[in-house]
Amino acid sequence: MTEDEFDLFYAAAYPRLAGQMYALTGDYAEAQDVVQRAFVRAWDRRSSVLTGDRDPEAWIRTAAHRLAMSRWRRARRWWELVRGGSVPRPAPEPSPDHVALVAALRRLPDAQRTAIVLHHLCDLSVEQIAAETGAAVGTVKARLSRGRTALAAHLVSEETDPTEEARV
Template identity: 70%
Template structure:
């Protein structure tokens, strides 16, 4: 089968085979995928297809087998997933993390961004400046003021124990 003959065969048979596989699978996208894959495999053996005298039947058989194989793989995957217990829920943030986030929200955005980039993302002062487009000196001021503000928000008066300390001093 020449390339031109194969192209004509493909143009004539693809819609028909897709319709047949759609009826078989119930999924048009899946039908198109398996028929396309079957034609790719047919291309590799196009010279032998002429000798078979039933190239469309060969492509249909390959497409059906591909569809069944995909269905079996999906079924096995579902069985495995059903047999696997769901993962344990991840614990939420601790009280210290919650207090830090609440305190960060009280800072002006430029200070908060500088603090987060420098202390939580481990950026150098120069990297923070590059990221924000601010001069290095400005970043140093934002970090200094931000740390001072955080210290005020996170400092606890010993007379009033916060709920996150869970009943006592952290020693």
């Protein structure tokens, strides 16, 4: 892949990948950063990653996801050391629906959240998700089914109770 081809690929794929990582992380700045770092890694490995039968966007998505997971682990360890300190998280003003969806997605196990985001937000097929995550097709289907059920329950439980509105 030439530099011009990489630039075109970057321009087309970056916004989509940043949006997908935002759905996984809930933090747009972090999503942008991990996608940018994944593109840097892809550029450094362009002779093997960006040529042949491989899907370069899938490789970058996987690399960005792994970078985000690594950050979460480091943040959790740091949080355990500090215990109780607050970490400021600048974020744009989200809509109430967006807040509810992100909160519900965060409550899902990682494997289910990943399957849901890749299938519903990234428009990947079950087979593509299986190839990307290394899970069997049946496992991906089970994660999607369980994830949808749990997501629906979390979204319903977060809705406002009508009896509370009547009391106000």
